[in-house]
């Protein structure tokens with residue numbers, strides 16, 4: 034059994050040994066070498082706008098430490114680009130990487146010798162132009178009349194200028210980009226034996242059009258055989274259009290609450306969607322091609338939202354999990370995406386959609402409810418024929434591997450060097466990507482305010498901010514540069530420079546050392562899925578190296594980590610500069626006891642919320658829900674075996690028959706009309722059934738007790754379950770048992786009525802139907818094309834879901850209506866009540882339940898449980914017809930005793946087919 038772990042970038046990539054063309058790749062290729070080997074200065078612009086400790090050293094009074102060498106020491110502060118090996122721990126065999134792996138500015142080709150994109154750039158500006166280009170391409174393809182063969186493609190590559198530079202030696206190296214946190218978690222789980230056969234699925238992270246098919250195959254084979262990795266190759270346009278365009282300019286900002294409202298933004302009609310679709314399809318195809326029955330598929334992050342549904346289409350029974358590592362925004366933000374429905378539908382192809390925090394999961398549920406008008410429960414999304422579980426469980430780091438990595442000689446050397454360098458100063462540290470989401474600008478402004486507000490600290494504190502960047506964001510760069518310059522101009526003295534702003538990444542060993550010597554960490558992301566840098570910081574503060582500093586963590590309340598830390602951090606709102614400035618002061622002035630108290634809690638959390646535990650819990654949960662889904666599905670797949678049913682019926686001493694009314698015994702009618710159809714046949718069958726004293730026959734319905742009494746007045750003595758289980762009239766009695774408590778019903782009804790009235794005022798022809806224990810919002814649609822009432826209904830359901838969370842009511846969107854009813858009572862609870870009572874007088878041997886709607890499924894599931902627990906010898910559940918589609922009515926059989934997989938002896942039945950079955954039974 035293989036577990037596929039699909040993530041945009043594989044944990045490994047390729048480094049070509051050939052020297053690149055200096056015009057294309059200005060940086061020389063990087064072979065693995067020791068720390069500090071490369072000395073590379075910044076661009077003029079960067080040097081102008083950043084402060085470095087190198088300059089600090091030249092101005093300052095501090096003596097450079099002797100170990101590591103002065104050159105190495107200078108390298109740290111002169112923004113040296115780390116080498117390949119610097120990104121990884123040199124001690125840990127699991128290739129521990131930094132959780133938050135950042136691609137260096139200028140792209141991955143700065144680190145490895147790799148080809149550049151051959152995508153035709155720039156992409157067309159508008160959808161219209163894009164469509165025309167597509168048409169032209171299609172026409173050309175049609176004219177050519179055949180697919181390009183690999184040989185032909187090789188020739189084309191030559192014709193198009195491949196100079197063979199990518200044809201010779203290459204080696205597999207650990208990737209710098211990608212989700213380091215995910216890779217570490219998988220490694221840790223493998224190490225612990227929680228996962229055995231894992232196959233990574235991903236791209237090698239660079240454009241491959243220039244490589245010929247043979248080379249691609251060679252690479253794919255090596256990665257598969259030596260690194261358990263399946264390589265997804267897409268063309269350069271798809272890779273670039275997917276990642277740089279759709280992911281980075283649209284999804285990433287929106288998932289982090291940034292709606293591009295710039296007038297020139299094309300975010301909402303961006304043609305790059307097609308590339309997103311193509312790349313997702315390539316991932317799905319690769320997995321489908323390699324899948325074997327029983328395998329498990331995990332799809333990771335926002336780059337691959339469509340993959341679950343694409344796989345589900347081809348592999349209906351596969352066990353698929355989707356984990357979103359980033360934040361998931363509120364529905365108000367998500368609904369701005371033009372492709373919102375496709376993205377949600379894509380994720381809902383999974384059995385389990387999981388998030389870092391309950392808040393993101395809640396947003397997702399609410400968004401599905403509003404945008405897709407589906408029923409959202411606490412546990413997931415109910416769709417017509419499928420339930421998708423929604424869950425949250427936070428990722429973590431790998432503490433043992435980090436502890437080991439910290440013991441590397443370089444880390445210890447750097448720790449010592451930094452301690453000496455900053456002796457007598459208090460150090461606030463941070464490492465963030467320089468993009469609009471990580472709040473570096475806000476942090477600098479808060480730090481500036483701190484220096485202005487608390488002058489007594491000016492000479493004593495240093496903020497070391499490592500700011501890495503993946504994309505060129507001139508506007509942000511300029512803003513940040515001007516703040517850095519201002520702080521420097523205002524607060525630097527001959528003897529002291531309060532800000533060290535490093536515009537490039539540092540090596541992993543330097544990072545670990547920096548985290549170890551710090552007096553506080555400051556993270557001010559405006560939104561972030563988790564932020565594992567905080568977790569790494571906490572591990573680095575552990576033990577001797579940190580001299581038990583127990584340094585506090587100043588952390589944005591908008592990160593998943595803040596939720597996990599539960600208040601032991603110093604939580605800040607990054608937009609509130611005053612609060613952030615005060616938090617810096619608090620961190621620096623915190624007494625030892627408070628520091629230790631907070632630190633110990635944080636340490637316990639990080640030690641228990643680990644990456645391997647995250648893998649284990651997600652795997653467990655996925656297996657559980659997949660099994661549940663499978664059971665639900667098998668309930669309605671096999672057809673009813675009438676011979677088996679007849680046999681069981683004959684042998685039963687006591688039988689319980691639960692028959693749904695509308696859509697099962699009789700067709701659906703108008704909601705206003707009580708008498709829907711000629712009831713003669715139904716009445717006759719029911720009277721025959723209750724004439725047998727072995728039979729306990731109940732009709733279940735959403736209708737009120739009064740309506741049911743009227744409808745079944747000609748079947749005296751029949752049992753009735755009204756309002757979907759809130760009321761019960763036992764057989765041969767006149768009294769109704771009222772399960773729903775009147776007082777709490779009137780309380781929630783008052784609240785819900787107000788909400789429904791709001792929607793009634795906005796949706797034409799809508800109205801509210803009141804029953805004793807439920808309220809239904811009806812919104813007959815004027816035309817089938819008009820989606821707005823559906824949207825209003827989705828909003829209405831999610832509004833109720835949010836407003837009435839403590840009132841134990843659920844809002845269920847159905848066709849042209851939203852039903853609001855109690856959570857605690859349903860047809861299943863009424864049936865349980867009945868069965869218990871009957872069992873007091875001896876066993877019930879046969880349960881026969883027939884229904885057609887979702888509210889009948891609780892009874893089907895309950896029946897299955899009874900059978901599993903052997904509480905009832907034979908259970909037959911019958912699902913009549915397609916939901917809400919009487920014309921298509923079929924009869925299928927669900928959970929049965931011994932005949933789950935029996936061959937069908939009743940192929941297709943209409944509603945009246947059920948009556949025929951019942952008639953046949955009474956004749957036995």
Ligand SMILES: O=P(O)(O)OC[C@H]1O[C@H](O[C@H]2O[C@H](CO)[C@@H](O)[C@H](O)[C@H]2O)[C@H](O)[C@@H](O)[C@@H]1O
Pocket residue numbers: 132133134135211212213214215280285358359360428561562563564565
């Ligand atoms: O920048 P991308 O290549 O698009 O990747 C997105 C980020 O992925 C990783 O971060 C995400 O996962 C982390 C672990 O679950 C989580 O802590 C973080 O909040 C998520 O955004 C990766 O660590 C980042 O470098 C990437 O930017």
